[in-house]
Structures are given as structure tokens and as C-alpha cells.
Amino acid sequence: MKVPWPLYLAWKQLFPSGKKVSFFSLLSIIGVALGVNVMIVVIAFMQGFQQKFRKDIINAQGHARVVPLKPYASWDKIPPRLRKIDNVVGVTPYLQAQLLLQSGNYHAIPFCMGLQPEDGDEVLPVDDFLKGGMLRLQAHDAEDVTPLPTMEMLEDDVVFLSSQTANRLGVRPSAVVQVYEANATLPESTEQSPVRVTRLDSYVESGEWELLFMPSEGSCVVRENVSGDEFVWEYEKGSLDLGFGYPVFEISQGADPFVAGDRFLFQVFKANKIEIFSPSMIDQAKADEMIPPREVRVGGIFEVPWQGFQMEALIGTMRFMADMRDQEGACDGFYLKFSGPVARNEVQLQKKCRELELVLEEDWAVVPWFVENAWFFELLKFEEYLMVLIMIPIGLVAAFAIAIALMTTVLRKIREIGLLIAMGGRRFSVGMVFCLQGFIIGGLGAVLGCGLALLFIRYREVIMTFIVERIAGSDGQAGVAQFYNFHSLEVPFPWESSESLSTFLSFALFAVLVSTVAGLLPALRATRLNPADSLRSE
Amino acid sequence: MEANGLSKSFRLGDGSIRVLADADIRLEEASSLSIQGSSGCGKTTLLNLLARLEKADAGTVSWDGRKMTASSSPSSRESVMRADFLGVVYQAYYLIPELNVLENILMAARLSSSVNRDSEDRARSLLSRMGVGDKAKQIPNKLSGGERQRVAIARALINKPRVLLADEPTGNLDERTGGQVMDLLMTACDEEKTGLILVTHNPIFAESADSRVFLKEGKLITDEEFEEIERKANDEEN
Ligand SMILES: Nc1ncnc2c1ncn2[C@@H]1O[C@H](COP(=O)(O)OP(=O)(O)OP(=O)(O)O)[C@@H](O)[C@H]1O
Numbered sequence: 001m002k003v004p005w006p007l008y009l010a011w012k013q014l015f016p017s018g019k020k021v022s023f024f025s026l027l028s029i030i031g032v033a034l035g036v037n038v039m040i041v042v043i044a045f046m047q048g049f050q051q052k053f054r055k056d057i058i059n060a061q062g063h064a065r066v067v068p069l070k071p072y073a074s075w076d077k078i079p080p081r082l083r084k085i086d087n088v089v090g091v092t093p094y095l096q097a098q099l100l101l102q103s104g105n106y107h108a109i110p111f112c113m114g115l116q117p118e119d120g121d122e123v124l125p126v127d128d129f130l131k132g133g134m135l136r137l138q139a140h141d142a143e144d145v146t147p148l149p150t151m152e153m154l155e156d157d158v159v160f161l162s163s164q165t166a167n168r169l170g171v172r173p174s175a176v177v178q179v180y181e182a183n184a185t186l187p188e189s190t191e192q193s194p195v196r197v198t199r200l201d202s203y204v205e206s207g208e209w210e211l212l213f214m215p216s217e218g219s220c221v222v223r224e225n226v227s228g229d230e231f232v233w234e235y236e237k238g239s240l241d242l243g244f245g246y247p248v249f250e251i252s253q254g255a256d257p258f259v260a261g262d263r264f265l266f267q268v269f270k271a272n273k274i275e276i277f278s279p280s281m282i283d284q285a286k287a288d289e290m291i292p293p294r295e296v297r298v299g300g301i302f303e304v305p306w307q308g309f310q311m312e313a314l315i316g317t318m319r320f321m322a323d324m325r326d327q328e329g330a331c332d333g334f335y336l337k338f339s340g341p342v343a344r345n346e347v348q349l350q351k352k353c354r355e356l357e358l359v360l361e362e363d364w365a366v367v368p369w370f371v372e373n374a375w376f377f378e379l380l381k382f383e384e385y386l387m388v389l390i391m392i393p394i395g396l397v398a399a400f401a402i403a404i405a406l407m408t409t410v411l412r413k414i415r416e417i418g419l420l421i422a423m424g425g426r427r428f429s430v431g432m433v434f435c436l437q438g439f440i441i442g443g444l445g446a447v448l449g450c451g452l453a454l455l456f457i458r459y460r461e462v463i464m465t466f467i468v469e470r471i472a473g474s475d476g477q478a479g480v481a482q483f484y485n486f487h488s489l490e491v492p493f494p495w496e497s498s499e500s501l502s503t504f505l506s507f508a509l510f511a512v513l514v515s516t517v518a519g520l521l522p523a524l525r526a527t528r529l530n531p532a533d534s535l536r537s538e
Numbered sequence: 539m540e541a542n543g544l545s546k547s548f549r550l551g552d553g554s555i556r557v558l559a560d561a562d563i564r565l566e567e568a569s570s571l572s573i574q575g576s577s578g579c580g581k582t583t584l585l586n587l588l589a590r591l592e593k594a595d596a597g598t599v600s601w602d603g604r605k606m607t608a609s610s611s612p613s614s615r616e617s618v619m620r621a622d623f624l625g626v627v628y629q630a631y632y633l634i635p636e637l638n639v640l641e642n643i644l645m646a647a648r649l650s651s652s653v654n655r656d657s658e659d660r661a662r663s664l665l666s667r668m669g670v671g672d673k674a675k676q677i678p679n680k681l682s683g684g685e686r687q688r689v690a691i692a693r694a695l696i697n698k699p700r701v702l703l704a705d706e707p708t709g710n711l712d713e714r715t716g717g718q719v720m721d722l723l724m725t726a727c728d729e730e731k732t733g734l735i736l737v738t739h740n741p742i743f744a745e746s747a748d749s750r751v752f753l754k755e756g757k758l759i760t761d762e763e764f765e766e767i768e769r770k771a772n773d774e775e776n
């Protein structure tokens with residue numbers, strides 16, 4: 001295939017024979033590449049944050065919320081109706097309340113949310129939130145081995161508190177620590193401990209549990225040292241479940257407690273109780289009725305990753321909330337979760353919400369998550385636009401640099417340009433030589449920049465950890481991570497998401513376009529030259 | 539190649555200077571013609587007009603029988619034709635520094651769109667005929683002036699042009715080197731059956747051309763006419 005001569009000459013001027021690269025082209029290409037890289041990385045990260053926030057918000061409040069527009073008679077027929085509709089995968093009723101919490105001298109007025117434990121985490125992944133908030137007991141020579149609480153532990157006299165609320169009140173759920181000194185041969189990590197506590201409900205009493213294994217009889221004597229109660233556990237038959245209010249012990253899979261030792265010691269701490277007052281109690285108090293506060297146990301501590309969710313929060317059962325509001329069978333609305341395209345696409349979601357409103361005969365409003373959090377997304381979008389606005393002038397500065405450099409080349413090569421015309425080159429083609437140089441610089445820079453961006457996205461953890469450590473120090477890193485969590489941040493590669501692909505393509509295209517336009521000016525200059533004059537020029 | 543009634547003046551400040559006044563020139567097929575004349579008399583301008591690099595005020599230029607108005611800019615077809623019809627050699631060599639010697643020569647072939655597989659062989663044979671066969675991969679900045687001019691001549695001949703315009707090709711070279719280069723140029727043109735219009739200050743080189751003209755006061759005059767004028771001028775002085 002024959003290369004057109006302007007392209008050949010443009011390439012040769014950037015990459016001359018006998019030299020590897022020319023300094024000018026190297027600098028220009030690196031400049032373009034860095035620009036493209038920065039633009040892509042910034043936008044990709046912004047999109048990553050947006051995706052993360054989106055996921056967090058949907059986790060914290062579902063894809064949409066159904067709220068009543070009129071007083072309604074009974075709500076329990078609605079979830080089955082909604083579930084029948086395509087793409088609806090979860091319907092969770094909820095009831096909110098204003099409650100005052102008290103523990104000793106400490107008070108809190110958190111955002112209170114009642115859910116049905118039997119709904120599980122079909123819509124709200126409460127179990128995941130409970131993982132995030134757990135407060136570990138610090139103990140010398142002992143390790144907190146409390147199993148993570150789950151949604152199943154929620155009942156009418158048990159509540160989950162957000163970690164801020166728990167800290168404010170100074171309360172925690174039941175806990176169990178494994179005491180190392182009881183057996184010197186016990187491995188340092190509880191992961192490998194042969195005996196584990198697999199359930200610790202909110203009703204356990206404080207105490208010291210001692211497990212003595214009898215190798216010959218295949219059984220184990222389990223003693224509670226405070227009360228002096230003693231049980232025999234035939235551990236080969238399964239876990240030791242003494243019922244509600246007792247910890248459940250289990251032999252780890254494949255473990256043999258007699259290899260390591262024969263005595264295990266666990267210290268159990270009971271859950272704190274808190275007292276709860278509700279506005280309905282005030283009314284009753286006005287009517288001179290004496291109402292004792294409601295006493296509940298702390299079943300677990302949670303943390304919702306979505307920062308827009310109330311920091312101070314309480315999750316209880318719906319029945320408990322209804323009780324506190326003195327409104328039996330009340331319901332404030334439903335959280336909905338969808339699947340398929342409705343879950344992925346905002347436009348589809350909006351349509352679906354409208355469809356549901358019609359199904360519910362307009363007695364209820366169905367509000368999608370992005371409407372409820374519109375302010376936040378407007379903010380993110382604005383930030384993204386602002387970034388682009390800042391970066392475009394940077395791109396233009398790079399373009400000017402290229403234009404000036406190429407212009408100097410044109411001036412330096414005036415006589416060669418004259419000769420090219422004398423040898424039969426058309427003026428247009430001579431101009432193309434310079435335009436193509438801009439194009440080649442832009443193209444190579446864009447490719448290199450995309451490559452750098454891919455590397456950056458691939459190794460973002462390493463790079464960001466390094467940078468954050470330098471700026472914020474290793475202590476500050478935790479704080480930065482709370483808001484800008486680069487580890488969990490999902491920044492998709494262009495082959496993984498069309499949004500990422502369009503980011504890569506649009507900035508690559510932008511670079512090529514800008515560099516080519518930058519070459520246009522010198523090209524025009526070159527075509528305007530009079531060949532006879534150029535040949536005469538010194 | 540032929541030109542008739544070429545006129546050209548340049549604007550200079552308020553007035554203008556007339557460089558060519560109704561000049562005629564004719565080059566027979568595959569012959570050589572030398573042009574002499576005092577500095578600034580318009581020799582380079584004449585060559586530029588013949589090559590259609592500059593617009594004349596009046597007159598016609600014909601290339602290979604194709605008659606063109608010299609006062610118009612060349613059409614793009616004429617530009618393309620120029621690549622095949624003409625070769626040019628200047629006092630300065632104008633080699634492209636980013637290309638090596640061979641690539642510089644082939645560049646001319648690329649421009650004429652006559653580049654093919656044999657072009658490189660032809661370039662190499664021209665280079666060795668010019669006595670710089672071993673410099674093919676060298677870059678121009680590392681060559682001497684004489685070597686550069688040889689490369690420039692090879693470049694001018696690569697497309698087998700019908701006419702070669704040479705504007706003081708030895709102007710930058712010392713006498714000995716200039717002589718060698720001129721010999722090579724003449725021989726090559728002979729062998730290639732290429733017509734040659736040679737502008738030079740050196741009477742010996744001018745002598746070796748098939749015919750010889752002088753440019754004087756905007757017109758081309760023959761040997762005898764020139765000597766006549768010279769004699770008259772001498773007489774008047776005496
Ligand atoms: N672009 C131009 N504008 C104005 N004057 C010009 C221009 N080009 C040439 N001239 C003038 O035209 C005259 C002829 O120039 P030209 O270069 O043709 O001379 P020459 O015979 O080649 O001289 P030399 O032997 O020194 O090369 C000179 O007086 C020069 O000043």
C-alpha cells in the first residue's frame with residue numbers, strides 16, 4: 001500500500017530517520033497523553049463515586065418508596081398486589097416514629113424506623129449494615145468473638161442502633177470474648193479456634209462459660225461459673241443449643257479440640273437496656289395516667305454507608321413502632337426493590353413508578369430514589385460539569401503549545417516548503433503535512449493517555465494509598481477513606497461499561513480534534529507561502 | 539521547452555523595477571543551454587517563471603508542447619505535471635533534514651506519484667553515478683556541501699524529467715568540487731536525455747553547454763550580440 005506523501009513526510013518530521021524520536025514530538029505527545037489521562041481519570045472517578053453513592057442510596061432506601069396520599073383503610077393487601085407486577089422483587093412496609101431514648105443520664109432522639117423482621121433483607125440489607133457498625137470489645141489476652149447479629153434477632157423488645165446513637169448512649173449489644181490464658185496452646189487467631197460461639201441472642205446473661213473436654217467419653221462438661229450451672233455436651237452430635245438466653249457453642253468444621261487442649265473459657269456480657277419514651281406517652285401523662293417507659297435491649301449496632309441517611313438512627317420492629325405511636329396496624333409506606341432494566345435505568349424506573357401509581361389507583365405516590373435525592377445528584381452532576389469546564393481550557397493551552405511549536409517548524413522549513421512545491425507538491429498537500437502532524441500527535445497522545453488512564457484505574461488503590469498517605473498521613477487516611485473510599489470504588493474499564501467507554505472515546509476524540517485544529521493554523525500558513533519567495537528566503 | 543514574451547517587474551517602494559522585458563527562450567529536446575548575466579539581472583526570476591513558481595506579467599510558457607499563460611497560477615494538474623516534467627537544482631541544496639539521503643531522493647518520486655518498486659534501485663544507481671553511493675543511509679546534516687549537491691542532483695533526476703533547471707548549482711562549492719559536480723551534472727543529463735538550463739557565473743561551465751545565452755536588460759541575447767555590446771561599451775570607455 002502506498003502512503004500518501006504528506007502523511008509520510010508528517011510522520012518523518014515527527015520521527016526522523018536516524019533518530020529514535022524528535023524532542024518536540026516526544027514532548028507534545030506526552031503533553032497530550034497527560035492531559036487525556038487526567039481528564040479521563042477525573043471523570044471516571046467521578047462516575048465511580050456516583051455509582052457508589054447510587055448503590056449506597058438504593059441499599060439504604062430501595063429503588064423507590066410508596067407513600068400514602070390519602071388516609072387508607074388497610075395496607076396489608078398492597079404488598080401482594082405489588083409483588084405480582086413484573087420486575088418488582090421486594091416490598092417492605094415500614095413505620096417511622098419520633099422517640100426519646102434514655103440510658104442512665106444520656107439521651108438521644110434518633111430517626112426511628114420500624115420494619116418487619118420476617119421481610120429479611122429483601123429490600124434493605126440490614127444484615128450488611130449490622131456488619132458495618134459492630135463495636136468490638138477490647139480486652140487483654142482475650143478476643144471478642146461475638147457472632148454478628150442478624151435481622152432475625154430483631155423482635156419487639158430488641159432494637160438495633162446506629163453506631164453514633166450507641167456511642168452517645170454508651171450502650172452495646174451482648175458480647176462474648178474468648179480468654180486466651182485458659183489454654184496456652186490455643187491458636188492466636190480465633191479464625192482457627194476449635195470451639196466457636198455461633199449465636200448470642202439479646203437475652204443472654206453475663207457470665208463465664210468454661211468448656212472441659214473429656215476425650216474418652218466424647219463429651220464435654222460445660223459450666224457457667226457465676227450461677228454454677230453445669231451441662232454435658234455430646235459434641236459429636238452437633239452444636240450445644242441450650243435455648244433462648246444461652247450462647248450456642250459449636251465445634252469448628254474439621255477441628256479436633258483435643259489436639260489443641262481440653263479447656264476453653266468464654267466471658268459473656270449481657271446486652272444493655274435502654275428506656276424509650278414516645279410522644280403518645282406525653283398525651284397519656286397529661287391525662288394523669290402514669291406510664292412507665294418502654295424498656296428494650298440493644299440487639300446490634302449498624303452503620304449505613306449512605307451518608308445522607310440519618311447518622312442517629314434506630315431500627316425496631318413495625319409492631320414496636322405502632323405500639324409506641326399508639327396506632328395499631330399503622331404503616332407509613334413501603335420500600336420497593338426492582339430487578340432487570342428497571343433497576344438499572346432511571347427512565348425505566350420512572351415509568352415503572354408511574355405504572356405502579358396507576359395500579360394503586362393514585363391513592364399512593366411512588367417516588368423513585370433519584371427524585372428523593374435529586375439535590376445530591378444535581379450536586380454531583382454540577383461537579384462533573386465544573387470539572388469539564390476547568391479541563392477544557394487546559395486542553396486548549398496544550399493546543400496552543402502544539403500550534404506554536406508547529407508554527408515555528410513552518411517558519412524554520414520555509415525553504416523546504418518552497419522546494420516541495422517546486423518538485424511538484426500541491427499547496428494543499430504541503431499544508432496537510434502540518435495538519436497531519438497535529439493529528440498524529442493528537443492520536444498518539446490520545447492512545448498513550450488512554451493507556452495511562454487504564455493503568456491508573458487498574459492500580460488506583462496502590463496509587464491513591466500512596467498519595468493519600470503522603471498528604472494526610474497514615475492516620476488521616478482513615479478519614480479520607482470514609483468519604484473517598486478508593487478501595488470499594490468501582491471504576492469500570494471501558495470494555496465493562498458503556499459509560500466508561502464513552503468517557504474514554506470522547507476525551508481521546510477531543511484530544512485528536514484539538515491537536516488537529518492546532519495543526520490547521522500552521523498548515524494554512526504553509527499553503528499561503530509563495531514558493532518563489534520561500535526559495536529565496538534566508 | 540519554450541517561453542515567449544515573458545515580462546516581469548517587481549514593485550519596489552513607490553516605483554517598480556523591470557526584471558524581464560519580453561524575453562524569449564527556447565530549449566531543444568535533450569540539449570543544454572547556459573544562461574549568464576550579471577548579478578541581480580533576473581536569472582533566478584526567469585527560471586522561476588519557467589517552472590511556473592511565480593506569476594509573470596505577460597507571456598507564455600510551454601512544457602512539452604503544452605502552452606500556458608505565464609501570468610496565471612498553475613492549476614493543480616500543472617503542479618502534478620511539474621513533478622514529472624521538471625527537475626530543479628539550486629545553489630542551496632534544500633535537503634530535508636529529517637530524511638536520510640535515499641529517502642530525500644525518493645521523496646521527489648513520491649511527489650510525482652511515480653514511486654514504485656524500481657524507484658529505490660534507480661535512486662541507488664543515481665547516487666553511485668553521482669559518486670555518493672555509500673551515503674544512502676546518511677542524514678544530510680552529516681554530508682559535505684559537494685556531497686549534498688550531488689544528492690540534490692540525484693533527487694532532481696529521479697523522475698526522469700524532460701528538463702532540469704539548475705540555478706548556480708556550484709555557487710556554494712570551491713572550484714575543484716564545483717568542476718566535479720558540474721561534470722557529473724552534464725554527463726548525467728546527457729545519459730538521461732534530459733534537457734538542461736544552467737544558470738552560472740562561471741564562463742568555463744557556460745562554455746560546455748550546447749548553446750549559451752546572456753541575460754541583459756530583461757532580454758536574452760546570443761553570444762555574438764553580447765560580445766558586440768561588450769565591445770561597444772569598452773570602446774566608449776576608451
Ligand atoms: N520578490 C521580489 N520582490 C522584489 N524584488 C525582487 C523579488 N525577487 C527578485 N527581486 C529583484 O529582481 C531582481 C532579479 O533577481 P534575481 O534573483 O532574478 O537575480 P539573479 O540574476 O538571479 O541574481 P544572482 O546572480 O545574484 O542570483 C533583483 O534586483 C531583485 O532585487
Ligand SMILES: [Mg+2]
Nearest residue numbers: 581582583705
Ligand atoms: Mg539568482
